[in-house]
Amino acid sequence: MHDNPLSTGTGAASLQREVAALMIESLNLEVEVDEIAPDSPLFGEGLGLDSIDVLEVALVVSKRYGLQLRADSADNQHIFSSLRTLCDYIAAHRTC
Amino acid sequence: MPTLPLISHRDPDSIVAWRADGAVTRRRFLSDVAQLAARFPAGAHLLNLCRDRYRFSTGLAAGIVSGKLSLLPSTHTPGVVRQIRDFAPDVFCLTDSDTDTVDLPRLRYPDLDAEQPHTAAVPQIARQQPVAVVFTSGSSGVPLPHAKTWGALVGCVQSEAGQLGLLQRQPCSLIGTVPPQHMYGFESTVLMAWHNGFALGHAQPFYPADICASLAAVPAPRVLVSSPVHLRALLESGLAIPEIATVVCATAPLSMQLAQEIENRCNAPLMEIYGSTETGQIATRRTAHTAQWQLFPGITFEREGERMRACGGHVETASTLGDVIEPAGDGQFLLLGRITDMINIAGKRHSLASLNHLLNTIPGVADGAFYMPDDVDSAHGAAPERVRRLAACVAAPGLSAADVLGALRQHIDPVFLPRPLLFVDALPRNSTGKLPREALQALFRNRNTRLTHD
Numbered sequence: 001m002h003d004n005p006l007s008t009g010t011g012a013a014s015l016q017r018e019v020a021a022l023m024i025e026s027l028n029l030e031v032e033v034d035e036i037a038p039d040s041p042l043f044g045e046g047l048g049l050d051s052i053d054v055l056e057v058a059l060v061v062s063k064r065y066g067l068q069l070r071a072d073s074a075d076n077q078h079i080f081s082s083l084r085t086l087c088d089y090i091a092a093h094r095t096c
Numbered sequence: 097m098p099t100l101p102l103i104s105h106r107d108p109d110s111i112v113a114w115r116a117d118g119a120v121t122r123r124r125f126l127s128d129v130a131q132l133a134a135r136f137p138a139g140a141h142l143l144n145l146c147r148d149r150y151r152f153s154t155g156l157a158a159g160i161v162s163g164k165l166s167l168l169p170s171t172h173t174p175g176v177v178r179q180i181r182d183f184a185p186d187v188f189c190l191t192d193s194d195t196d197t198v199d200l201p202r203l204r205y206p207d208l209d210a211e212q213p214h215t216a217a218v219p220q221i222a223r224q225q226p227v228a229v230v231f232t233s234g235s236s237g238v239p240l241p242h243a244k245t246w247g248a249l250v251g252c253v254q255s256e257a258g259q260l261g262l263l264q265r266q267p268c269s270l271i272g273t274v275p276p277q278h279m280y281g282f283e284s285t286v287l288m289a290w291h292n293g294f295a296l297g298h299a300q301p302f303y304p305a306d307i308c309a310s311l312a313a314v315p316a317p318r319v320l321v322s323s324p325v326h327l328r329a330l331l332e333s334g335l336a337i338p339e340i341a342t343v344v345c346a347t348a349p350l351s352m353q354l355a356q357e358i359e360n361r362c363n364a365p366l367m368e369i370y371g372s373t374e375t376g377q378i379a380t381r382r383t384a385h386t387a388q389w390q391l392f393p394g395i396t397f398e399r400e401g402e403r404m405r406a407c408g409g410h411v412e413t414a415s416t417l418g419d420v421i422e423p424a425g426d427g428q429f430l431l432l433g434r435i436t437d438m439i440n441i442a443g444k445r446h447s448l449a450s451l452n453h454l455l456n457t458i459p460g461v462a463d464g465a466f467y468m469p470d471d472v473d474s475a476h477g478a479a480p481e482r483v484r485r486l487a488a489c490v491a492a493p494g495l496s497a498a499d500v501l502g503a504l505r506q507h508i509d510p511v512f513l514p515r516p517l518l519f520v521d522a523l524p525r526n527s528t529g530k531l532p533r534e535a536l537q538a539l540f541r542n543r544n545t546r547l548t549h550d
Contacts, residue, residue, distance in 0.1 A: 068305035
């Protein structure tokens with residue numbers, strides 16, 4: 001179903017909607033897909049996620065896209081800075 | 097004056113830590129400690145923010161040998177840092193990151209000279225020397241300090257290694273997913289290594305793949321020091337886990353089922369630890385086999401009305417425990433729930449009264465209350481590892497959800513931020529001004545209440 005990693009503008013937007021929906025479902029967030037702006041922070045004053053949410057989303061994302069998240073730098077929250085950074089990571093590492 | 101060594105490693109070439117570039121010997125560690133201590137400013141209080149566990153341990157040791165107290169608050173929000181500065185005006189922070197924004201005088205962890213010789217003996221530290229101060233959240237919103245002496249801390253982690261069955265093995269390598277700045281990680285990933293001749297891994301792996309990589313990077317026998325949240329993620333990831341000798345878990349209740357699954361997957365015993373900020377660790381159990389806890393040697397309970405006090409062993413000041421405890425003889429007991437108003441979310445603890453106090457001191461909040469929903473999942477037999485969140489309701493005309501959350505974020509760890517935050521015209525207080533739990537339950541059941549302020 002997802003043989004071709006999405007790299008076009010439309011593809012990126014579609015992946016962002018899909019991942020936003022996964023986050024909302026796995027975390028029971030009370031927002032709509034359209035309310036998660038691609039570049040607004042997922043932590044703090046943005047969506048208000050914390051490290052426990054990150055582990056939860058990481059599990060769902062690992063299973064859905066066949067990848068393992070790694071924190072190569074000391075800042076393990078970089079991948080989760082925004083919906084866009086998360087989706088860029090997924091697009092670059094997904095296997096399904 | 098009775099003393100205990102800084103570390104128990106017997107040989108200058110004994111390995112005390114594993115870093116990305118290999119082993120750190122006792123000789124190198126003591127040299128790093130001396131070099132770092134020489135750069136410390138005059139202040140007698142240290143807030144050690146180092147994320148790398150080896151750097152944290154070096155900072156802690158440099159503080160101990162130069163008579164400074166390491167302060168270990170439960171979180172580093174701007175509000176708590178202000179309270180720490182009030183507690184100890186001369187406090188400075190040691191950091192190994194450029195992204196820390198703590199508003200205190202800073203010492204950046206320096207590049208240390210690996211070739212600098214260290215010929216001196218292992219420093220001896222007086223048993224009575226206070227070396228750390230841990231804090232609990234007081235109901236008034238001001239953190240309560242608890243000083244820890246060197247003798248008490250060392251006694252605790254010597255008992256711990258025996259209770260965990262780690263003393264018959266070759267020196268272990270410890271990998272921790274929990275931060276060294278909190279009591280459990282402080283004891284089980286740093287001090288337990290120092291006082292049983294073990295080596296600590298420098299990393300604090302987060303994602304399941306990181307945990308596997310960190311384990312693979314150190315020699316067996318390996319001990320994984322973790323929490324239910326991380327262990328559940330590791331299990332569900334389906335990854336191949338490197339050989340582990342023992343899994344250690346604390347911070348939040350672990351179900352017997354998850355414990356059994358982890359034991360099966362890791363082919364290793366899982367030991368759960370029970371303790372409190374005031375007492376340190378005092379008991380363990382093998383959760384896959386039994387619900388009963390076994391006290392550390394020398395520690396006993398004294399009944400105090402409905403409650404129990406722990407005393408003896410490494411517990412220097414008898415402390416009343418916040419849990420309902422049912423003794424079962426021979427130092428064994430069952431935990432039957434909490435007495436106090438302490439909320440535990442994924443291992444982070446905060447007093448409910450203190451959270452309510454903070455909420456009600458936000459300018460513009462007329463009235464407000466936090467509420468911990470009933471554990472519906474657990475009641476139906478599901479694992480308690482699914483993290484529950486607090487809810488809150490406020491009467492705050494003129495404020496938005498972002499205003500209230502932003503103000504709370506200044507003081508509390510994000511895990512305590514309410515989900516949902518309900519805005520109401522008035523809280524359902526009864527005629528005596530009390531807020532019955534049933535009324536709050538009804539309020540949150542009726543989710544037609546507007547979720548955000550218009």
